[in-house]
Amino acid sequence: GQAVVVIDHALYVYGGKTDEFNQFAYTSAPNTNDILYLSLASPFPANSPPWFVVGGSSNSNSSAPHGPALSWATASAFTSSHVLIFGGVPDSNSDIVLVGNPDSASLLNIQAGQSPEWAIQPNGWANQPMRRIHHSTATTASGLVF
Numbered sequence: 001g002q003a004v005v006v007i008d009h010a011l012y013v014y015g016g017k018t019d020e021f022n023q024f025a026y027t028s029a030p031n032t033n034d035i036l037y038l039s040l041a042s043p044f045p046a047n048s049p050p051w052f053v054v055g056g057s058s059n060s061n062s063s064a065p066h067g068p069a070l071s072w073a074t075a076s077a078f079t080s081s082h083v084l085i086f087g088g089v090p091d092s093n094s095d096i097v098l099v100g101n102p103d104s105a106s107l108l109n110i111q112a113g114q115s116p117e118w119a120i121q122p123n124g125w126a127n128q129p130m131r132r133i134h135h136s137t138a139t140t141a142s143g144l145v146f
Contacts, residue, residue, distance in 0.1 A: 001071035005083050007110060009041040014055075014085060014108070015070040031069035031091045034058045035108075035116055054114045067106055067118045072133040078143040081111035086145070087132045104131035 002016030013036040017029035024030070034056030044050055053059050056066055073088025085106040105128045107119040121128075138146050 001073075001088075003070075003073045003075035003085060003088075005075040005077050006040070007077045007083070008080055009039065010110075011038040011040055012036065012075065012083070012110060012116075013038075014067070014075055015073055015088065017071050031071045031089070032056060032058070033067050033069040035067075037114055052114060055116045055118075067108065068120070073104075074135060074137040075108075076137045076139045076145045078139055078145050081109060083108040083110060084137075084145050086128070086137060087135055089133050104128060 003014045005012050005014075015032060015034070017024075017026070018032040018034075019029040035054050037052045037054040038049055057069075059066075067085065068088075069091050070085070070088030074086050076084045076086065078084055085108055087104050105121040105125055107121065109117040109119070140146070
């Protein structure tokens with residue numbers, strides 16, 4: 001259930017389910033809001049990729065902004081520095097309105113590489129459709145996301 005995007009020789013993985021002790025079923029594991037970063041600019045051993053946690057609750061920089069903890073969202077690069085996070089299911093203790101409401105768009109500025117910045121958009125922003133899960137998105141060369 002993670003959202004994955006590649007921008008400018010870097011791979012970003014956002015959100016999804018986490019279960020480090022194998023205690024939960026697939027759908028009941030808690031969500032995460034972590035953003036993982038992997039530079040693709042240089043070769044690295046496949047058995048030990050140099051992942052960095054650059055955002056979210058697990059980030060050692062506690063002052064870093066945290067996005068919503070979601071699973072089954074999508075990430076779409078619409079410019080070389082901005083990603084649209086769309087849809088997904090929030091945790092049961094989240095203040096995010098559940099599936100069926102147009103409140104699911106967030107923008108992630110990754111221009112700084114390892115210090116992403118969030119911009120959570122208000123309900124109904126840009127005529128966004130209803131929150132969804134198990135979907136996909138596609139981005140055009142001009143930056144439109146479908």
